[in-house]
Amino acid sequence: MRTHPLLNKIRSILSYRLFTNLLFILLGLIVFGVLYGNVKPKTLDIHLYEEAQTTIRAPKKFVDAEATEKKKQEAEMEVGKVYTPKEGAIDNSNTLVHSMIESVKDVKKQYEEKNRDDLKPPSKKDLNDQLNQLKEKLPKENDAADTLKDDRLLTMLEASGEDLDRVETVVSTQMQVIMEDHVKEEDLKEARLELEQRISKFSFNGNLLQVAIDLGNLALEPTEYYDKEKTEELKKQAVANVSSVEIIEGGVIVEDGELVTPKKYEILKALGMVDNSFSVKPFLGLAIFVIVIIGSLYYFFYTLQITEERKQNYLLLTSIIFVISLLIMKIVGLLEQLQFNDIAYILPAAFSGMILRILLNERIAMMMVFILSACSSVIFHHPFTGAIDFEIAIYTLFSGVAGVLFLVSKNQRSNILRAGLFVALVNVLVLAFLILLSGTSYTNTEYLYYFIFALISGVGSSIFTIGFLPFFEAGFGILSSMRLMELxxxxxxxxxxxxxxxxxxxxxxxxxxxxxxxxxxxxxxxxxxxxxxxxxxxxxxxxxxxxxxxxxxxxxxxxxxxxxxxxxxxxxxxxxxxxxxxxxxxxxxxxxxxxxxxxxxxxxxxxxxxxxxxxxxxxxxxxxxxxxxxxxxxxxxxxxxxxxxxxxxxxxxxxxxxxxxxxxxxxxxxxxxxxxxxxxxxxxxxxxxxxxxxxxxxxxxxxxxxxxxxxxxxx
The missing domain is CATH 1.10.3210 (Hypothetical protein af1432)
Known part of the structure; x- marks a missing residue:
């Protein structure tokens, strides 16, 4: 590979190492300059409560966190309390009433057997003894002795067996009616009032009505209890089922002439479309990106096992093709900003890989394909959000790799055109993958446009390769396989x-x-x-x-x-x-x-x-x-x-x-x-x-x- 006399003269003045380092620095500055405009944040000139001069669409999918949270709270509130039935609640209540009545009867029976020969009515002292004895017999788990007043217990002790049986029957039947209608824990108070009303409709001797009411209130219990764990589980499930409130990419945020409300303004601000404050972060990120690229190139060429002169010639040629490819990307990117949507897919992405494959070797070509793929994600990123475009990066990567791999024979120009057609086929398949994966609906005309873009990209790559090849061969004295075949x-x-x-x-x-x-x-x-x-x-x-x-x-x-x-x-x-x-x-x-x-x-x-x-x-x-x-x-x-x-x-x-x-x-x-x-x-x-x-x-x-x-x- 021979080089231009001017380049040789520069080399004679500078050392090989200094010349190489200056070349890397210059290349880094060029890459930074080309990509600078693409990382500079772009904002809309619009303010709160102003009318939008044009329809503003979302540059990317946006999730409205506030609306989503509100929707989750509503879903959580819609979940009612979960109650668990208490098995045997009615039987337990009836058993309690029955055991209390039986306790009274037992005390009375014991007293009667003891005073069988004494026909006098029990004295006050005798009643007190019976009362104490009854309190000992009453169920301990319900605290019946403490809940029922002494006068109620005395009334029961003074009542006849028939009256006690009637009290048990009325309380049990009325209580069962209420409990069969499901008594929740928080509804117990209302259930007791209803039970009191039902029992009050019956006539009893003396004070037995109040005894029946108190006995019913004591025995009545909920048939369903609040299940906190199940309720919380259902609430969590309801919240999990809530889909995020989002605006899809390209979705309308503000219509033309619509007033920008605080809610709309917050969405625009969250998307970075109205924040005018300067941030050094994008430029710092770009600097790191350029350093990674130049560092990769430096290491790659540093490890090449060739002479220093050939290494510099390779580097210079690779740098020129790199810059040309970046400029082509930049031009296509500018066209896309002029409302030529998705024209980025027309990019001759395989050009650099194909021409480097012919002029130098496959390793250098592959390296450049990966670097340009990363650069394309920056050049075609969205101007508002700064988010890199993964789709164009994947498209550029597969297109470039296909160009290198399909260019098996480099000896004839017809092989370059054939490789371009294979690249076009790969482009179509990759675009189909990206379109179907996104789930976005397109018209038949739009699908046709995508097909044409992919075809132009593949064939255009081979045309660019054939067009630039003679200039690089002549300018660098490169002896390519095609040139050898001609000779x-x-x-x-x-x-x-x-x-x-x-x-x-x-x-x-x-x-x-x-x-x-x-x-x-x-x-x-x-x-x-x-x-x-x-x-x-x-x-x-x-x-x-x-x-x-x-x-x-x-x-x-x-x-x-x-x-x-x-x-x-x-x-x-x-x-x-x-x-x-x-x-x-x-x-x-x-x-x-x-x-x-x-x-x-x-x-x-x-x-x-x-x-x-x-x-x-x-x-x-x-x-x-x-x-x-x-x-x-x-x-x-x-x-x-x-x-x-x-x-x-x-x-x-x-x-x-x-x-x-x-x-x-x-x-x-x-x-x-x-x-x-x-x-x-x-x-x-x-x-x-x-x-x-x-x-x-x-x-x-x-x-x-x-x-x-x-x-x-x-x-």
Missing amino acids: SRPTQPLLKKLLTEAPGTYHHSVMVANLAESACEAIGANGLLARVGCYYHDVGKSKRPQFFIENQMNRKNPHDRVSPETSRDVIISHTTDGADMLRKHKLPKEIIDIAEQHHGTTLLKFFYYKAKEQGKDVKEEEYRYPGPKPQTIEAAIISISDSVEAAVRSKSSPTQEEIKNLIHSIVQDRLQDGQFNECDITLKQLEQVKRALCETLNGIFHPRIEYPEEQAKGE
């Missing part, structure tokens, strides 16, 4: 020149390309770059094609007529001549580097030893290629493949063992000569390269069946 076409001027003027070299280059590509793919290197680099690596031979054996075609070898020094100069110059030709035609730097480095600083052994045989005083350095040595894995593999192809081609019918030994000797010779000292290729990778080259060459030079001469002629 591999035989119609390229240099390849046409090589094919017409040095056909043997062209064929050799194609064979080397096959070997190098398979070897690169075996170790995960850039096979396409190796293939295209091989096409151009010997283009310098087209300047003097007859001096190279593959182009002589049974002609006399010109090297037989010239000195070893001249042959050396002609052979060695094909690398520098090729690099100059490639620069003149403005081919990418990676291709030029391969042309310069594919021989490294290897020794031109044939002419070196030829000169020594002629008795000349020669130095080994004079017969070495100028280099540099291979700087990349691809250049190293091409260096091996070039020598292997030439060596194998020199043999008529090499066996598999011969091919294997030949490849091993060439690789070992390169290692011992230090030709791989300046690239990152490992010994393990070299073993994989040797295996891949063996497999490819064995496929080319596989043994053939020898047919009889007559059969061969027939075929």
Whole structure:
């Protein structure tokens, strides 16, 4: 990747670290500036008891806490008290009346048996003794002895058995009538008054009426008792069933021309639509957001295992695409503020991911997709509430990820358009998910608009990618897969020149390309770059094609007529001549580097030893290629493949063992000569390269069946 001369000049003034830090600071300021307007709170110019100049709608769902609480209180009040029936209450009351009457009868009977011979009426002292005895017999749990007055007990002691039976019958029957009609605890007083009225309708001897009334009041008890726990449980259930009083998103708060009441004003204030007080919190939040983004980018690029120069080029390119994507979002966001509702879904969200996938790699593309997804939630947030838009964030995220994943092949523009159509399909599905999940009703026309927005977003992403791609490739000298495919076409001027003027070299280059590509793919290197680099690596031979054996075609070898020094100069110059030709035609730097480095600083052994045989005083350095040595894995593999192809081609019918030994000797010779000292290729990778080259060459030079001469002629 080459960079603009102005950028290189800035780098020469600043250190790499300072340049990178300044770039991050500048990017952070740009992001903050772009997002600043989107976090600045917006308020309505409206006051209490004023008429609304327009219909004001809720920017988001709003829950009216006061109205909800009032509704809960009403629901709680509607729950009546829960009463639990007391089993056997009537029987208990009747039993109490009966036991008291029986107690009186027992006392009277005991006295009569004791004074059987004395026919005089009981004296006052005798009555007092009976009274005390009766109090001892009365039920203790009802405190009957304390509740009934002494004169009532004396009246009962003086009454006859028939009168007592009548009192019991009247009290029990009337009490049962009342209790069968359900007597609640708080209604006991009214029930006793009713019982008194009922008993008063009957005639009794002497003071027995009052005795009957008091006895009934004592025995009467509630048949239903208040159940506090069940009542509280029902109240809680009623409160829980109360739905919140809310205004849905887009719901009308104040109609056009309607007076803004205190209630309406409180709702507007709660939604942050009329609060004019300045708050630094949104800007502080934005600053933290920007720091997180820039920090993530810094860490990501800090851990990249590439050279400092390439790292800065990657960062600069990523930053430019990031800013362009933000500006596109900003423009779409401004359109949405102009009452173009939901036009945010037209955003070409997959553009940044797709173009970074093509120009750089998948990791950087994915990282940018996640960052832009977060930024979209801020740009398209609601201006009143400051709430971020999760829906557009999800839409942008899925769209961007789809763009990166579906762009499997980056070699043709048609693949970019195909990926855009897949992105459009994903957009439609994500929008359908968001719409159905919200439960909002839309017309058929609105559904059509959403479908069109999603389609434009996907196709627009691919159009933006295709449109911006040439500018970034030219401006940064990026050798993308698409550019490599264009350079591999035989119609390229240099390849046409090589094919017409040095056909043997062209064929050799194609064979080397096959070997190098398979070897690169075996170790995960850039096979396409190796293939295209091989096409151009010997283009310098087209300047003097007859001096190279593959182009002589049974002609006399010109090297037989010239000195070893001249042959050396002609052979060695094909690398520098090729690099100059490639620069003149403005081919990418990676291709030029391969042309310069594919021989490294290897020794031109044939002419070196030829000169020594002629008795000349020669130095080994004079017969070495100028280099540099291979700087990349691809250049190293091409260096091996070039020598292997030439060596194998020199043999008529090499066996598999011969091919294997030949490849091993060439690789070992390169290692011992230090030709791989300046690239990152490992010994393990070299073993994989040797295996891949063996497999490819064995496929080319596989043994053939020898047919009889007559059969061969027939075929």
